[in-house]
């Protein structure tokens with residue numbers, strides 16, 4: 001099994017889960033030095049989604065691929081073509097861009113990209129399973145950890161906007177299972193947490209778990225735009241604001257798919273916070289990954305996934 005995005009939030013967990021299941025794993029890293037973060041018994045190859053030919057070595061003898069797309073759209077046709085030349089099955093980490101809920105139906109260039117990749121996968125005759133997670137619970141780290149550590153105040157827009165954060169580990173567990181278990185060909189899985197929580201409630205839960213009161217200070221959309229100017233890509237900010245704004249008053253879209261696939265309920269947001277509490281208390285060491293918001297353009301700071309409106 002080839003795991004792309006193998007040093008990322010989901011891919012890294014998929015590597016461990018496949019190893020635990022006794023499945024031979026090959027991990028694709030984008031930066032060679034990242035190989036050091038992977039278990040010794042993993043076959044590590046380097047490759048870059050923006051250079052399709054660089055994936056050739058990693059695809060030799062591969063039966064299935066976990067595809068995490070972190071690159072501009074241009075090379076997607078060539079990459080999918082190469083995948084189909086070697087592998088029978090692909091599990092694609094996409095987003096719920098087909099879900100009829102206001103949160104997911106706002107203008108979103110990432111949704112267009114994912115729909116294109118899904119069409120390419122179908123046209124290539126690959127056996128596919130599409131994984132569509134909603135908001136990752138770990139986004140809370142990117143969004144609030146620094147402010148919570150430094151000031152105890154989360155200054156954020158749309159406190160009443162409800163989402164159903166899904167634990168990245170549950171996403172990885174579904175992805176790993178669909179990679180080696182038969183019966184998921186054609187699967188299209190929207191994954192959410194089990195609770196519809198407003199953003200203010202999510203911050204409240206973090207405070208609860210940390211045993212300290214964290215103030216949620218509501219920002220207007222324009223205040224949020226000016227606060228994120230220069231550090232977050234404007235298209236991502238506009239996408240997030242449009243989705244949060246559109247979902248006010250509507251409970252989050254919730255599915256039972258994590259339970260249906262894994263046979264166990266999704267981890268709660270409170271559980272995710274409890275398992276990551278240290279990151280909200282002391283400045284994380286460099287080894288603790290935090291996604292960096294990258295512009296939806298060629299040049300990526302560290303090639304972390306831009307925050308998509310799932």
Ligand SMILES: NC(=O)c1ccc[n+]([C@@H]2O[C@H](COP(=O)([O-])OP(=O)(O)OC[C@H]3O[C@@H](n4cnc5c(N)ncnc54)[C@H](OP(=O)(O)O)[C@@H]3O)[C@@H](O)[C@H]2O)c1
Pocket residue numbers: 004005006007008009010011029030031034047048049050068069070071093094095096110132133134135136139289291302303304305306307308309310
């Ligand atoms: N955040 C959410 O709420 C959410 C919701 C739904 C879907 N998603 C989707 O989830 C995906 C992100 O997954 P994640 O959070 O697990 O990833 P992540 O933590 O952001 O890590 C990105 C991974 O991609 C690798 N990578 C970056 N650029 C690459 C390139 N040019 N070629 C090959 N590999 C490259 C990185 O490798 P290096 O470490 O070596 O750079 C790293 O392993 C995105 O497609 C995103 O749209 C996110």
